[in-house]
Amino acid sequence: DTGVSQNPRHKITKRGQNVTFRCDPISEHNRLYWYRQTLGQGPEFLTYFQNEAQLEKSRLLSDRFSAERPKGSFSTLEIQRTEQGDSAMYLCASSLAGTMIRSGEQFFGPGTRLTVL
C-alpha cells in the first residue's frame, strides 16, 4: 500500500497518560498535515509541516499537543496528560505542493481513533 499510513489505528488510554501517534506520508510528498475529527464534525486542522519545518502550529489545541517531523518523512503527534475531551479520530494527510500549486491535493490516512477513559 503506497498511501498514507497511520499507527496505531486504535488507542485506548487512561486519563493522564501520554500517547503518541505516527503518520507515514506518501514518500514524495513534502507537506504533512494533522487533523482532529470528533463525532459529527469535519476535520479540524491542527498543524502542518513542509518537509521538516513546522510552518503552522497556532491551532494545536493546547500545549499538551506537539508534533514532529524530524527528517521530513514520517511524523508523530503526541498528546501529554490526556483528557477525556481528547477522545477523537486523529487524521494525517500529505500532499505535494510547490510554488505553482498553493495547496496540493491532500491524501488522507485511515486515522487513529483515540479513546481516553
Added chain:
Amino acid sequence: AQRVTQPEKLLSVFKGAPVELKCNYSYSGSPELFWYVQYSRQRLQLLLRHISRESIKGFTADLNKGETSFHLKKPFAQEEDSAMYYCALSGTGNQFYFGTGTSLTVIP
C-alpha cells in the same frame, strides 16, 4: 474569521434527481475551495477543487465570490454518490478549514 458552513447535515434525493450540496464560506482573502468525499468505510478523498474547474464523477462546483458560496451540484444522482461530503477552504498559511459535512443518501 475563516469559516466554512454546510447548512445541511443530511440530504436525501431520489436516484436520477438533481442534487445540490450547499457550502458557504467566510474569508477575507483569496481562498482555495475544495470538496472532499468520504464513502462508507473509506478514507477521506478529494472530489474536486475550484481552481481546476473540472467535473469529477459528474459533480461540478462553481466559486461565487459575491455570494461566498461553493455549492456542489450533480444533475442526476446515482446510488454510488451516497457518502459524506465536506467542503473545505485553504487560506493564509495553508491552514485548512472544513465544514461539518453533509451526509448524502441517494434513494433507489
